[in-house]
Amino acid sequence: MSNKKHLGKIKGFTIQFLPYTEIKNLDSDERIRKILNIVLGNNILILQGKLKPEEEARLIGDTMAMVDHIKTFKGIELAVISGNGDKKGFYSQFKYGLANALTGGDVNAITIIGPATIVKEMKRNPKKIELLLNK
Amino acid sequence: MVKIITNFFKKIFSNFFKKKENIKLGFYGPPNAGKTSLANRICKDFTGEEMGKVSKIPHETRNIQFKEKVEIEYKGKKITFKMVDTPGIATKMDYEDFLKYKMSKKEAKKRAKEATQGVVESIKWLDDMDIVVVVLDATENPYNQVNITIIGNLVARKIPVLIVANKIDLGKADAKKIASAFPEYDVVGISAKKGQNFDEFYESIFKLTKKIKK
Numbered sequence: 001m002s003n004k005k006h007l008g009k010i011k012g013f014t015i016q017f018l019p020y021t022e023i024k025n026l027d028s029d030e031r032i033r034k035i036l037n038i039v040l041g042n043n044i045l046i047l048q049g050k051l052k053p054e055e056e057a058r059l060i061g062d063t064m065a066m067v068d069h070i071k072t073f074k075g076i077e078l079a080v081i082s083g084n085g086d087k088k089g090f091y092s093q094f095k096y097g098l099a100n101a102l103t104g105g106d107v108n109a110i111t112i113i114g115p116a117t118i119v120k121e122m123k124r125n126p127k128k129i130e131l132l133l134n135k
Numbered sequence: 136m137v138k139i140i141t142n143f144f145k146k147i148f149s150n151f152f153k154k155k156e157n158i159k160l161g162f163y164g165p166p167n168a169g170k171t172s173l174a175n176r177i178c179k180d181f182t183g184e185e186m187g188k189v190s191k192i193p194h195e196t197r198n199i200q201f202k203e204k205v206e207i208e209y210k211g212k213k214i215t216f217k218m219v220d221t222p223g224i225a226t227k228m229d230y231e232d233f234l235k236y237k238m239s240k241k242e243a244k245k246r247a248k249e250a251t252q253g254v255v256e257s258i259k260w261l262d263d264m265d266i267v268v269v270v271l272d273a274t275e276n277p278y279n280q281v282n283i284t285i286i287g288n289l290v291a292r293k294i295p296v297l298i299v300a301n302k303i304d305l306g307k308a309d310a311k312k313i314a315s316a317f318p319e320y321d322v323v324g325i326s327a328k329k330g331q332n333f334d335e336f337y338e339s340i341f342k343l344t345k346k347i348k349k
Contacts, residue, residue, distance in 0.1 A: 052291070053284065053288045054291060056280075056284045056287065056288070057258050057284055057288045058258075060224065060226055060254065060258065060281070060284065061255045061258045061259075063227075064225075064228065064251040064254040064255050065251070065255060067227070067228050067247075067251050068248060068251045068252065074227050074229045075225070075226050075227025075228050075229075076226050076227060077226065077227065078226050078284075079280050080280060080283065116226070116229070122280070123276070124278045124279075125276075126278065126316075
């Protein structure tokens with residue numbers, strides 16, 4: 001892993017925004033690899049959209065496998081805010097369903113993933129996500 | 136022709152009245168929510184034996200643990216389960232977190248390594264469950280992505296889910312918060328340690344078995 005050398009003492013981090021179009025055409029393996037590569041480079045990733053539940057589980061599993069193999073990697077903090085959670089009406093459901101069908105995913109959602117060495121905790125409730133960073 | 140029809144009805148009726156056997160009942164959740172305490176309580180109630188060791192130190196269960204043929208009886212009905220207790224699912228692991236429990240560095244590193252492998256195993260086993268009890272700590276914030284990911288994966292696999300809000304005996308516990316975080320699911324508040332509200336828990340488990348996909 002080429003990013004290994006960056007994972008020691010944290011001197012800084014960047015926030016990287018990834019539009020959904022960047023992962024839309026990738027298969028699950030490629031998506032997870034891309035996400036983990038970004039996080040291993042000491043970046044906090046803000047992803048437009050969200051992964052499928054199976055991909056989220058894979059991401060956690062692959063993260064744990066990496067913790068086991070990369071000495072300075074402690075894992076990730078992860079939070080998702082769904083874009084259509086409060087839209088209960090038929091029209092809204094239809095509109096969001098159609099938008100998601102056209103784009104291939106819930107583009108109204110936001111996924112935040114950060115390395116645990118930088119992000120101490122992601123506190124969330126239905127309305128917001130707070131990132132508490134390590135000092 | 137008559138034989139075919141007779142066999143058809145025999146099959147239907149035997150399936151209908153067949154005793155439910157060895158339903159795989161999984162216990163999932165984040166670390167230290169009380170999965171093993173709950174599994175122990177059930178096993179103790181119906182087999183007289185406990186299932187695994189519990190501890191205040193997170194990631195005490197680091198391997199999948201099984202208990203075959205646990206026959207649960209509730210209001211005269213009996214169902215036999217294969218109980219599967221899983222390691223807590225986490226997204227991060229730092230051996231230094233274990234050092235505060237007076238563990239040596241070597242022990243802490245070993246525990247962290249085993250715990251990461253345990254998380255991977257828990258995820259792999261998701262596919263094999265018939266029903267799952269997601270055990271959450273009622274004193275903690277339920278809006279944790281691990282909880283949402285576990286439940287999302289069970290729903291995607293069409294595995295019936297019961298959410299348990301454990302530790303209701305503690306003052307800080309808020310089972311209602313868990314219920315409002317997951318309004319589409321049945322949530323039962325219990326104390327695995329004190330044995331509180333187990334009638335409702337067993338009733339919910341029996342109901343859940345009816346939702347098993349054929």
